[in-house]
Amino acid sequence: MTALAVTGLTKSFGGLRVTNGVDxxxxxxxxxxxxxxxxxxKTTLFNLITGELAPEAGTITLFGQxxxxxxxxxRAHLGLARTYQIITLFPRDTILRxxxxxxxxxxxxxxxPLVGLDRQHHLASRAREALARxxxxxxxxxxxxxxxxxxxxxxxxxxxxxxxxxxLLLDEPFAGLSIDERRGVRESLAAIPREVTIVMIEHNMDxxxxxxxxxxxxxxxxxxxxxxxxxxxxxxxxxxxxxGE
Amino acid sequence: MTLWLTLAVNSIAFGGxxxxxxxxxxxxxxxxxIPNLMHGSFFMLGAYFGxxxxxVGANFWxxxxxxxxxxxxxGGGVERLLLRRLAGQELAQVLLTLGLSFVVxxxxxxxxxxxxxxxxxxxxxxxxxxxxxxxxxLYRLAVVVIAVIVAVALWLMVDWxxxxxxxxxxxxxxxxxRVVGIRVSRLFTLVFALGAALAAFAGVVGAPILSVxxxxxxxxxxxxxxxxxxxGTGSLLGALVGSFLIGFLYNFGxxxxxxxxxxxxxxxxxxxxxxxxxxxxxxxxx
Amino acid sequence: MKGRSAASAGFGxxxxxxxxxxxxGNSYYVDVASQILLFxxxxxxxxxxxxxxxxxxxxxxxxxxxxGYTAGLMLQAGFGHGAAAAGAVLVTLxxxxxxxxxxxxxxxxxxxxxTLALGQILWGIAYRWADLTNGDNGVSISTRPSxxxxxxxxxxxxxxxxxxxxxxxxxxxxxxxxxxxxASLRGARDQARRMTALGYNVWLIxxxxxxxxxxxxxxxxxxxxxxxxxxxxxxxxxxxxxxxLLMVISGGTAxxxxxxxxxxxxxxxxxxxxxxxxxxxxxxxxxxxAIISFMPEGLVPGSVRIWGFAQRRWLARRATRKSLPGAPx
Numbered sequence: 001m002t003a004l005a006v007t008g009l010t011k012s013f014g015g016l017r018v019t020n021g022v023d024x025x026x027x028x029x030x031x032x033x034x035x036x037x038x039x040x041x042k043t044t045l046f047n048l049i050t051g052e053l054a055p056e057a058g059t060i061t062l063f064g065q066x067x068x069x070x071x072x073x074x075r076a077h078l079g080l081a082r083t084y085q086i087i088t089l090f091p092r093d094t095i096l097r098x099x100x101x102x103x104x105x106x107x108x109x110x111x112x113p114l115v116g117l118d119r120q121h122h123l124a125s126r127a128r129e130a131l132a133r134x135x136x137x138x139x140x141x142x143x144x145x146x147x148x149x150x151x152x153x154x155x156x157x158x159x160x161x162x163x164x165x166x167x168l169l170l171d172e173p174f175a176g177l178s179i180d181e182r183r184g185v186r187e188s189l190a191a192i193p194r195e196v197t198i199v200m201i202e203h204n205m206d207x208x209x210x211x212x213x214x215x216x217x218x219x220x221x222x223x224x225x226x227x228x229x230x231x232x233x234x235x236x237x238x239x240x241x242x243x244g245e
Numbered sequence: 246m247t248l249w250l251t252l253a254v255n256s257i258a259f260g261g262x263x264x265x266x267x268x269x270x271x272x273x274x275x276x277x278x279i280p281n282l283m284h285g286s287f288f289m290l291g292a293y294f295g296x297x298x299x300x301v302g303a304n305f306w307x308x309x310x311x312x313x314x315x316x317x318x319x320g321g322g323v324e325r326l327l328l329r330r331l332a333g334q335e336l337a338q339v340l341l342t343l344g345l346s347f348v349v350x351x352x353x354x355x356x357x358x359x360x361x362x363x364x365x366x367x368x369x370x371x372x373x374x375x376x377x378x379x380x381x382x383l384y385r386l387a388v389v390v391i392a393v394i395v396a397v398a399l400w401l402m403v404d405w406x407x408x409x410x411x412x413x414x415x416x417x418x419x420x421x422x423r424v425v426g427i428r429v430s431r432l433f434t435l436v437f438a439l440g441a442a443l444a445a446f447a448g449v450v451g452a453p454i455l456s457v458x459x460x461x462x463x464x465x466x467x468x469x470x471x472x473x474x475x476x477g478t479g480s481l482l483g484a485l486v487g488s489f490l491i492g493f494l495y496n497f498g499x500x501x502x503x504x505x506x507x508x509x510x511x512x513x514x515x516x517x518x519x520x521x522x523x524x525x526x527x528x529x530x531x
Numbered sequence: 532m533k534g535r536s537a538a539s540a541g542f543g544x545x546x547x548x549x550x551x552x553x554x555x556g557n558s559y560y561v562d563v564a565s566q567i568l569l570f571x572x573x574x575x576x577x578x579x580x581x582x583x584x585x586x587x588x589x590x591x592x593x594x595x596x597x598x599g600y601t602a603g604l605m606l607q608a609g610f611g612h613g614a615a616a617a618g619a620v621l622v623t624l625x626x627x628x629x630x631x632x633x634x635x636x637x638x639x640x641x642x643x644x645x646t647l648a649l650g651q652i653l654w655g656i657a658y659r660w661a662d663l664t665n666g667d668n669g670v671s672i673s674t675r676p677s678x679x680x681x682x683x684x685x686x687x688x689x690x691x692x693x694x695x696x697x698x699x700x701x702x703x704x705x706x707x708x709x710x711x712x713x714a715s716l717r718g719a720r721d722q723a724r725r726m727t728a729l730g731y732n733v734w735l736i737x738x739x740x741x742x743x744x745x746x747x748x749x750x751x752x753x754x755x756x757x758x759x760x761x762x763x764x765x766x767x768x769x770x771x772x773x774x775x776l777l778m779v780i781s782g783g784t785a786x787x788x789x790x791x792x793x794x795x796x797x798x799x800x801x802x803x804x805x806x807x808x809x810x811x812x813x814x815x816x817x818x819x820x821a822i823i824s825f826m827p828e829g830l831v832p833g834s835v836r837i838w839g840f841a842q843r844r845w846l847a848r849r850a851t852r853k854s855l856p857g858a859p860x
Contacts, residue, residue, distance in 0.1 A: 163730075506659055
């Protein structure tokens with residue numbers, strides 16, 4: 001069963017073709033790693049998949065459903081979740097409220113102007129559960145401003161997981177973390193059940209390679225190599241991309 | 246027929262004045278990404294200043310240039326001392342200029358009272374021109390010529406001098422301009438001062454036609470806004486075309502639909518703002 | 532301020548508000564008190580967009596005026612108070628919808644300029660379309676409404692009616708702030724792109740917030756008309772939009788009571804200034820410039836910050852003085 005399929009996806013900014021006819025097929029439950037040098041168009045690919053950017057050409061399907069024209073806000077309801085390369089959390093709120101907002105986005109309750117959000121205990125407890133899964137429930141009531149960078153990365157993951165996604169897009173989840181923090185995030189990711197399909201962009205090879213089933217190498221917006229870890233590592237084009245040119 | 250022709254001449258003259266007013270506004274908006282809500286204040290304050298100099302016997306052009314210089318100093322001071330403290334917070338800067346416009350408006354009322362001042366045109370430009378059996382006031386034609394001269398001078402400056410190149414770079418992409426060594430902060434001060442000077446000059450030149458009165462700032466600012474929205478921020482050519490367009494719309498609108506004069510003016514601006522907000526505001530927009 | 536001290540302060544304020552006609556000198560000042568309350572409602576309405584939504588509008592005086600003018604014109608045309616009020620609310624909601632659809636095409640400065648243009652168009656109509664609005668001469672009404680048969684002709688009775696409306700508005704705003712929808716609006720303010728990816732419809736959230744804001748603007752506009760029994764184009768001018776914005780930013784956008792404090796400050800300052808110093812615009816402008824330059828978060832949070840700092844310094848000084856030999860204890 002194919003969880004996510006992208007065909008011929010193309011996007012330009014002005015004269016620059018950032019995504020050039022990308023084809024990608026990710027099977028359900030797979031852990032796919034997307035690598036490539038800076039500027040390869042990895043984050044743009046994510047933005048196209050989530051709908052934050054509109055493609056010029058190509059299609060995107062989620063579990064067989066064509067979502068190319070589906071507005072971004074609907075895709076979350078269809079089971080797509082993502083984290084961001086640059087942390088984009090809600091700075092004026094607590095960690096708990098951040099996760100609650102992620103849960104609220106999928107609930108009809110978000111339109112309610114009468115009840116108190118603080119009184120929605122079921123929402124709060126689900127949020128605490130999500131935080132527990134990344135080991136942050138002990139500081140759930142702390143203001144985001146008082147948390148460390150590593151903790152914020154884990155909050156991002158908690159928010160994405162709280163949405164119970166079918167496909168999870170992780171954009172450089174290990175960026176800027178210390179060795180201990182990386183271990184924490186790695187454990188959280190490894191604990192994600194196989195029902196969730198994961199597509200991850202990452203530079204940090206030591207941790208990322210472990211988690212990946214298959215790897216896709218992007219360069220200048222195109223898929224250059226794709227295969228299992230062994231295949232990609234052995235492929236001469238991989239060396240070319242990273243060392244040559 | 247003569248009515249329309251007279252209206253047409255008045256419109257062209259008014260368009261010339263509008264260009265003098267809007268050119269500075271356009272440069273400020275293009276470079277600093279803020280609509281300078283005290284631009285009308287510079288026009289009015291400059292006009293009052295110039296008219297005062299005229300009343301003590303100064304030569305018309307001396308008064309106009311002295312007023313421009315005075316407003317350049319005030320404008321530069323405002324940018325350097327107040328706006329720069331809010332660098333990067335464009336919304337706050339816009340509100341700051343709004344607050345200052347109230348201050349200037351009341352100060353003018355306090356200093357020059359509520360009576361309108363209407364100086365005579367400079368003696369060499371009084372009188373009329375006869376053409377095709379019709380009579381046109383010489384001064385109005387002169388205003389058009391002045392506007393064209395200033396337009397050419399500005400164009401030469403922007404397209405041919407190093408300063409102009411820096412301004413164009415700043416308008417295109419201020420952060421990158423900084424990276425290549427352009428002192429963008431100083432450029433901001435300079436352009437703001439230049440804009441104020443142009444507005445003041447326009448105020449004095451326009452005084453024989455529009456007179457100077459409390460509320461002149463509130464009358465002129467929306468026009469500058471509309472011209473620049475229509476013509477594009479940071480574009481002198483756009484300001485030129487827009488000015489004459491609005492000059493015509495304003496005069497003919499006032500004559501035909503006095504009740505809806507304001508609506509006629511603002512509607513095209515609204516349409517442009519709504520249809521292409523991103524194209525006009527770049528960084529500052531959506 | 533937590534718990535008991537907040538509750539007793541709140542009770543004290545409520546008591547003070549409820550007894551205003553008794554301790555305030557004459558009916559002129561009771562009318563001023565009513566105006567403070569109605570402008571507080573107006574400021575709360577604007578704060579929905581500015582504080583919670585992050586959208587600064589310079590055209591809200593237009594909505595305020597639409598309400599007052601609609602009711603005034605309907606009353607002049609012979610309609611009863613109930614119909615006039617309902618008409619005012621409906622027309623203002625319609626205007627708010629138009630404002631929203633046009634201005635939400637943009638955010639930040641674009642939003643500011645579109646709302647400014649819209650406000651100016653309404654002002655232009657009020658000022659120039661004399662056939663409709665009586666232009667500069669304004670619209671006056673001869674009677675105030677009599678809800679449930681109670682006459683509001685006297686200053687104290689109008690004050691109490693305004694107070695009731697204000698308290699209802701405050702309660703509704705408090706509920707709004709704490710609600711999931713309020714949280715969605717603030718989330719859209721802080722991270723619009725992320726909110727969309729989380730499944731929220733950011734445009735619709737802002738649109739509905741605009742209508743909510745417009746509704747309370749219409750209530751404030753009605754209260755204004757009843758208070759002065761007169762409305763003129765000045766009410767919709769750019770200066771009026773700047774004034775209500777000043778109320779919001781001077782009191783602080785982050786708290787519920789901030790706009791209320793701001794309205795109190797601005798209205799009182801306006802009256803004091805007009806009585807002693809002639810030029811209100813000058814003072815308005817200077818205060819505006821000062822607040823923008825030095826306390827962008829508003830007087831209430833700003834002064835809390837400064838007061839807290841001053842308090843800590845004073846306490847620290849007391850502590851060191853006590854520990855010195857020979858110092859009085």
